Amino acid sequence: MITTSEKLSETDIIERILAGEKSLYEIIVRRYNPFLYKVGRSYNYNHEDSQDLIQETFIGAYKSLSQFEGRSDFKTWIIRIMMNNCYRKKEKSSFKNEMVQDINDNAKPMFSNSNNDTGKVIQNRELARIIEEALSKIPFDYRVVFSLREINGLNISETADLLNISESNVKVRLNRSKAILRGEIEKAYSSQELFEFNLIYCDAIVEWVMKKIN
Structure with missing residues (x-):
C-alpha cells in the first residue's frame, strides 16, 4: 500500500x-x-x-x-x-426551469461538523438505511445536487459546472432537497457518514x- x-x-x-x-x-x-x-x-x-x-x-x-x-x-x-x-x-433526467428563491449564498453545508471524528464513529446501519431510503425518494435533479454539494463537498460553482445548470438553479435544488430531508436527518450525523x-x-x-x- x-x-x-x-x-x-x-x-x-x-x-x-x-x-x-x-x-x-x-x-x-x-x-x-x-x-x-x-x-x-x-x-x-x-x-x-x-x-x-x-x-x-x-x-x-x-x-x-x-x-x-x-x-x-x-x-x-x-x-x-x-x-x-x-x-x-x-x-x-430532464431538468425543468425553476424560479430562483431567496437563498443565502454563504449558507454552510447542511451536515458540516468540524468537531466530528469520523474515524471514531461506529456505523449505524439502521440510520444509514433510513438516510439512503430518504435520499432515494428525492427527485434525481435534487438528489444529485445534494450529493455533489453536501456529501462530496463541491462548491456551488463546481456543482453548476458539472450539471451544466446555473448557480441559481443549484441553490434552488439544494434548498429543496434539504427541506425534504431535514425532518429525518437534521439531528443526525456528519456528511462523511452518509454511504460510508x-x-x-x-x-x-x-x-x-x-x-x-x-
Missing part, C-alpha cells in the same frame, strides 16, 4: 504516473474512492453497480490522465467522468484497478 498520499499533490502524482510510476495510481484510487461511491449511490445505483461504475471511471481516468490540464480541480474532473458513466447507464465506504471495498477496487493498468 502506498503511504505517501498525504504528502503528494495531484499534480505531483500525475506527473510521476505519466513518467512511468504506475504504482502511484493507487493513491488516486484510494483518495477518490469514497467520492465516486457517493456519486454512484446518488444515482440510486446499488452497491455492486456503484463499484462497477467506479472501476470503469478509474480506468477511464487513467487512460485520459495526460488530458488533465489542471484547469479545474482534479476531484471535479474525475467526478465528471463518473457522472458521465452514470448518465450512460441511466437516461439523463468501508475500507474493505476500497481495497478490493484498488486491487482490481491496479491489476488492470498493469
Whole structure:
C-alpha cells in the first residue's frame, strides 16, 4: 500500500504516473474512492453497480490522465467522468426551469461538523438505511445536487459546472432537497457518514484497478 498520499499533490502524482510510476495510481484510487461511491449511490445505483461504475471511471481516468490540464480541480474532473458513466447507464433526467428563491449564498453545508471524528464513529446501519431510503425518494435533479454539494463537498460553482445548470438553479435544488430531508436527518450525523465506504471495498477496487493498468 502506498503511504505517501498525504504528502503528494495531484499534480505531483500525475506527473510521476505519466513518467512511468504506475504504482502511484493507487493513491488516486484510494483518495477518490469514497467520492465516486457517493456519486454512484446518488444515482440510486446499488452497491455492486456503484463499484462497477467506479472501476470503469478509474480506468477511464487513467487512460485520459495526460488530458488533465489542471484547469479545474482534479476531484471535479474525475467526478465528471463518473457522472458521465452514470448518465450512460441511466437516461439523463430532464431538468425543468425553476424560479430562483431567496437563498443565502454563504449558507454552510447542511451536515458540516468540524468537531466530528469520523474515524471514531461506529456505523449505524439502521440510520444509514433510513438516510439512503430518504435520499432515494428525492427527485434525481435534487438528489444529485445534494450529493455533489453536501456529501462530496463541491462548491456551488463546481456543482453548476458539472450539471451544466446555473448557480441559481443549484441553490434552488439544494434548498429543496434539504427541506425534504431535514425532518429525518437534521439531528443526525456528519456528511462523511452518509454511504460510508468501508475500507474493505476500497481495497478490493484498488486491487482490481491496479491489476488492470498493469
